[in-house]
Amino acid sequence: MLKNIRIALWVAVAVSLVGVSVLLWRADRQERAAAFKPEFSLPDEAGTLHTAEDFRGKHVLVFFGFTNCPDICPTTMAEVAQVMDDLGPEAAEVQPVFISVDPARDRESGLGKYLSAFHPSILGLAGDEAATQAAVGSFKVFSERHEDASAPGGYTMSHSSSLYLLGPRGDWLRQFEYGTPADDITADLKERL
Amino acid sequence: MMNSTAAAFVLAAILPATAFAECVEVTQGNVTVSAAWSRATIGTERPAVFYVTVRNDGSEERLMGIETPVADVPMLHETVVENGAARMSYVEQIVIAPIDAVSLEPGGYHGMLMDLQTELVEGTTFPVTLLFEKSGPVTIDTAVLPLRAREAACEEAL
Numbered sequence A: 001m002l003k004n005i006r007i008a009l010w011v012a013v014a015v016s017l018v019g020v021s022v023l024l025w026r027a028d029r030q031e032r033a034a035a036f037k038p039e040f041s042l043p044d045e046a047g048t049l050h051t052a053e054d055f056r057g058k059h060v061l062v063f064f065g066f067t068n069c070p071d072i073c074p075t076t077m078a079e080v081a082q083v084m085d086d087l088g089p090e091a092a093e094v095q096p097v098f099i100s101v102d103p104a105r106d107r108e109s110g111l112g113k114y115l116s117a118f119h120p121s122i123l124g125l126a127g128d129e130a131a132t133q134a135a136v137g138s139f140k141v142f143s144e145r146h147e148d149a150s151a152p153g154g155y156t157m158s159h160s161s162s163l164y165l166l167g168p169r170g171d172w173l174r175q176f177e178y179g180t181p182a183d184d185i186t187a188d189l190k191e192r193l
Numbered sequence B: 001m002m003n004s005t006a007a008a009f010v011l012a013a014i015l016p017a018t019a020f021a022e023c024v025e026v027t028q029g030n031v032t033v034s035a036a037w038s039r040a041t042i043g044t045e046r047p048a049v050f051y052v053t054v055r056n057d058g059s060e061e062r063l064m065g066i067e068t069p070v071a072d073v074p075m076l077h078e079t080v081v082e083n084g085a086a087r088m089s090y091v092e093q094i095v096i097a098p099i100d101a102v103s104l105e106p107g108g109y110h111g112m113l114m115d116l117q118t119e120l121v122e123g124t125t126f127p128v129t130l131l132f133e134k135s136g137p138v139t140i141d142t143a144v145l146p147l148r149a150r151e152a153a154c155e156e157a158l
């Protein structure tokens, strides 16, 4: 009887050891899969090119959107502005970047003025179609134009709605889903800075 | 004793933050409309947004559309986030179940105010008329909040 229990316990130990190592192996794989470097090379309103490389040493918060979107894009920019305020002096180590997925229209309508109304630190980038698609692809995100008679200008964009966080070496750290409260983003950043 | 003192301090600290003005509220038929707000715009080129809370104290009600003098093309829209991608589209009507409330709020239903006739200036208000199937048109003053606003600046009557 006792012997059976002892065997059962050893089996349980063995099973859980295997389980733990599988979990560790998976976590490691995910970590390595996540360690990629998204790239972009896009101009701001003044025509100055900015690349991911320019922000080495800083954490970069990237959002893909378009300014004709009155709901989800301003709401996210408002959260980012709150995060930048709440970071206090540490805000100097974080660069928020808005990449337009509707660059032709956004270049004309004053992207810089629009974004600085949320927070002066937010950098707006709007390139040509090819450079924009390259950035979208490199981040492994999504954007697509939809013809839509009920939208201004006859079309709307669907786009990935998360905020993406790059580390000081340009490596992908994580994403914050749409609706993540500013407090949670600030807390996450403060732990990393 | 200590606890109630501590509680009083906590309250004193929290109260100013939650001491919103009461929302403008309009009741007609079975519907009560409140917490109407929008964001300031820069110029008139981009569409503005309209958020509001509708409480329905009767049988099923439907919001069929909106009208406002500030925009030539006001429309009901819904933002849907699916597999991490956001898209918004026109909705013909918004159903409000009996004895229930529906909020037009960030990330969901919203009024899309296209072809703006005037810039929306922070601190001002503008009228929006909600067209209900049973209760008829209800007009409410809509507060223009800062571009950075994330919610109504008042306590809604849910």
Ligand SMILES: [Cu+2]
Pocket: A070, A071, B077, B078, B088, B089, B110, B111, B112
């Ligand atoms: Cu919309």
